[in-house]
Amino acid sequence: MNAPLYRLRAVTQTHGGRVVLDVPALDIPAGAIVGITGPNGSGKTTLLRLLAFLDRPTGGEVRFKGRPSLGRERELRRRVTLLVQNPYLLRRSVRGNVAYGLKVRGVGNIREKTDQALAAVGLDPARFADRARHELSGGEAQRVALASRLAFEPTVLLLDEPTASLDGESAALVRQAAMDARDRLGTSLVVVSHDIGWLTEISDAVLAMENGRIADTIR
């Protein structure tokens, strides 16, 4: 039997001595779409940062494809990426932003891949590739940030309220691009959102979080 993509056991995270996340057991299968919902401060972002290997848990173990993640974070961050609600764009052109993840991986054919990634999020490369970050609207900046992550074809795409501050059209494009990545590349998606309707529509399972715990799982 194949190991799940993520296996979390007895994972806890504390900030200033306070337990902000307590997950006794969680498995996320490869290729799945998992939704996470819950009120502010319920531990959703803390969980995503652990899944993105940006933080190490205070206690417990996170396994990725059957192997412990401890000490492998740098390697795993090349396969897992996180997009937040207000992402940071680098002080370079749109193409420079989208190309960054490819360059740090030493991938070739950058121009073609950046064009494809921009097109995937509904941005015409001919119009947008040379723009600076201050020449983008909020929705366009979010789509550039998503393109920056899709360009290197991640195994896992973690989305932290990716459409919360977007207009309807931009939100639809972000959602569509994420779903395309899953269908085309087999990218697993973990999506934090307050939009329960959307989560239940797309997800294989929705985790409802409360006070740092998974209070309910809706399938």
Place this chain on the structure above:
Amino acid sequence: MEYILDGLRQALVLLVSGDPQTFSAIQVTAITSLLAIAASLGLGVVPGFLLGYARFPGKRAARTFVDSMLSFPTVVIGLLVYAFISRRGPLGDMGLLYSVPGMVIGLTILGLPIIVALTASAVENLDARLRPTLLTLGASPWQVVATTLWETRFGIMLAAMAAFGRVVSEVGIAMIVGGNIKWHTRTITTAIALETSKGEFAMGIALGLVLMVVAFAVNIAVSAFRRISEK
């Protein structure tokens, strides 16, 4: 009032006619200032970056020291450099006194804390989302450092321009270490001081105009870069 206007007219004549003595001072000023800024950047960017980026014991004390150095009086820097490079000083044999390299050393000491402090501030003021963004895009620790340095480029340019503005208008180091030797180490500021004391008002005004143009240009460039860097 008449003699001021007359001095201004003569100053314009000196500048337009390309008066060799006037342009010698401008040339020495440009050479010493640019070399000092280049040296300050070479020596100061990495420590400034580390001061803003890294966490280490004594960081606060180091920052306080660098900030204190910003207000170091230029005549004292001149005095210290003089003590080291004068014939009786530990570096006396190197023949640096009353030379352009000697002046560059003094001006570098003036510019260095500005580069270090402003580079550190630029790094500290970077967006807190930068590091997690780079990590989640797959950057290695060295790639994170290199990209963070690149993201600070406008701040470093700003530091260089601020340091240039201070170095180019400095008089104490140039006078004490350079000795104000005509055709050799005379700069705009030392020439203004000397020519004015001799009653050669026109050259003082001519050089003063050049200095003001440089200072305004630096300030305009700083403002423009600040706007760019905030985008």
